[in-house]
Amino acid sequence: MGYESPMPVQEEVIPLLLGEDNDVIALAQTGTGKTAAFGIPILQKIEIDQYHPQALILCPTRELCLQIANDLNDYSKYMDKLRVLPVYGGSSIESQIKTLKRGVHVVVATPGRLLDLMNRKTVDLGLVKNVILDEADEMLNMGFSDSINAILAEVPESRNMLLFSATMPQGIAGITRKYMRNPKEIVIGKKNEGNKNIRHSYYMVRAQDKYLALKRIADYYPNIYGIIFCRTRKETQEIADKLIQDGYNADSLHGELSQMQRDYVMQKFRIKNLQLLVATDVAARGLDVDDLTHVINYGLPDEIESYTHRSGRTGRAGKTGISISICHIKEKGKIKEIERIINKKFEKGEMPSGKAICEKQLFNLVDEIEKVKVNEEEIESLMPSIFRKLEWLDKEDIIKRVVSLEFNRMIDYYKDADEIEVIDERSARKEKGERGERSERGQGGRKTYTAEDGFTRFFLNFGKADGLYPNNLIELVNKCVPGKVQIGKIDLRENFSFFEVDQYESKRVMDLMNGFEIDGRRISVEPAQGAKGEGGGKGRGRSGDRGKYGGDRKKGRDDKSHFYDRFDKSERNSEKPWRRSSSDRFDRKRRSNK
Structure with a gap:
């Protein structure tokens, strides 16, 4: 297969997995040879004549599950009768059950589908000797924590356990304390550090110029073979459709596609029938594609750690790669934070003419x-x-x-075509000031405040008097609204607040947040249409919230506990702390009639 000498992660991990009672935490970036590091020693320890699961590998996505299973089949080419079963959602569970009944040696699984099989009593993990958690940080980010705990509870305590992760978030510490025995920590490079073979650059443009900037970057690299990462499924499909309409060899990959469609797109991309793959962050894990030249971030990810996984798709196996981010001025802080984490400086790109x-x-x-190779015989005549x-x-x-x-x-x-201006902080401040002056003149001297491009501004009936801080507001949105929502500027006042969200998510945010309660007081979220200093989106004054929505605001003022503490207390003391009010339907109707 071309292996001549072990890569650093393989050199460290293989001897430990060949031994007994060795639990390992390995921090290594994607593309460093992790699959061989755990795959080769696991296969060597398999007892072929024992047809029951002896090794369990958990991973976050279907793509990664299939990739690991394929790699193990390649490594075990000369191991007769070895059976490796990939277990994941989106494929026939009956077929997987039949294969399990015939007997398998290695199970590679996503947590959700494996737990389903365990509940059906069709898979027995009682004789597993090795457990691998691959991309553990992403599994936690995707909400698999409870599933992982339920699975590991069924695995013998005497097994070896290896936890692989590109980053080291706090959630992993809980798993290590509960299920690992004095684990040895192996760090390839520095914690959370990005691949040294990747060059990072960014282009800061206006929101309306992002797609035009993407086209210019794709055109400037004629032999580009890369992935374009978007935040949402909707944006992914829209960008892919635009690229296809403009004549680019592109397609999309996101969660709304069926497994057959995803496999078809990935096959086209692997054999380079596609030049550009537009994908959500789900595809950041498990896409083991060789020779990617570029990763393009169509906006920076919400989770800083996700950037490491995105950029890690290129620059694999010692090759070089380029990670490009197309962002706006509000993401300048994220760039600095990413630079600090990956310990590398971003280059500021100049938009090609x-x-x-x-x-x-x-x-x-x-x-x-x-x-070009000339076929003389064929064209001679x-x-x-x-x-x-x-x-x-x-x-x-x-x-x-x-x-x-x-x-x-x-x-x-x-x-x-007009040239695209790459903006900096000075030009952004100047443009913002001009917008403010125009807005002030348009209101007859009264200054109004509008959301940034691409965002919608909302009013919220909680403020500083309730112990609300920016991180609490972000947590509040995340609790009420499933999935990732990009949050912009937050403006906290004494009795109320304003916050901005991605305009594509604005209706969903408003619909889902309205009617939830905290300590018996209902949340109200409305479009902020009034001037600065007004209490609500419809011109309601500072105290206008109390009569309409109930709940004593003085209670929040007198309660010395922090907003977040009361939020946690509510969560502990109630099975469903985030509940709809019984009068919500009537109240919604009353608001719409008004």
Whole structure:
């Protein structure tokens, strides 16, 4: 398979897994040879004549599950009768049950489907000798903590356990304390550090220019073979559709696709029938694709750790790669935070001009013409007719026509296209000031405040007097609204607050948050349409909340406990602390009638 000497993670992990009673925590980036590090020693310890699960590998996504199973099958090519079963949602559970009944040696599983099989009493983990948690941090981020605990409770205490993670969040400490015995920690590089072979750069543009910037970057690298990461399924599909309409060799990969569709897209991408794959963060894990040249972040991820996993798709196995982020000025702080975590500096990119892009593409064509392999035998009989057809053209004319045939469309596009301005903090502040002046003039001297581009501004009926801080507000949104929601500027006042969310998520946020309660007091979220200093989106004053929504605001003022403490207390003392009010339907109707 081309292995000549062990990579650092393999050199450290393999001897430990070959022994007994060795629990290991390995911090290593994607693309460092982790699968072989645990796969080869596990296979060596399998007793082929014993047809029951002897090794269990848990991973977060279907793609990674299949990739690990395929790699283990490759490693065990000369191990007759070895059976490896990938277990994941989206495929036939009846087929997986039949295979388990026939007997398997290694189970590679996503937590949800494995727990389903355990509940059906169709899989027995009582004789498992090795347990591997691959991409443990992502499994915790995806909410698999309870499932992992239920699975590990059924595994013998005498087993070896290996936990692989690219980053080290706090949640992993709970697993290590509960299920691991004096684990040895192996760090390849530095904790949470990114791959040293990846160059990181960013382009800061206005929200309305993000897609045009993406096109320019894709055009500037003619041989690009990469993944474009988006935050939501909707955005992923929209960007993929736009790229396809504009003639790019692209497709999308996200959770709304069926397993068959996902497999089909990934197969096209692996054999390079696709040049660009537009994907959600789910695809950040488990996409073991060789020779990716670029990872493009269409906006930075909500979780800082996700950036490490995104960028880790390129620069694998010692090769170099480029990670590019297209972001706006509000994400400047995230860039600095990522720089601190990965211990690398971002380069600020200059948006390529139309002339530079055309020049790069033309020289790439020239290189391809130089390197093309000519099949003399096949075209020999056709050449006399071709020569006669073109004999009236000299060499220079033929070259010009070949170039024009290939590039007239691109040259025409960039000839008329406006240049995209890469913004910095100074120009952003200047533009924001101009918007404020225009808004102030438009209101007859009264200054109004609007949300940033791409965001919707909301009013919330909780403020500083309730012990509310920005991190509490973010936690509140996350608790009420499933999935990841990008939150913008937060403006806390004494009795109420304003906050911004991604405009594509605004209706969902408002619908899901309204009607929930904290300590018997209902949450109210409305579009902020009033001027600064007004208490609500519909011109309600500072005390307007009390009569309409109930709940004594003085209670919040007198309660010395922190908002977050009361939130935790509510969660502990109630089976469903985030509950809809019984009068919510009537109240919604009353608001809509008004």
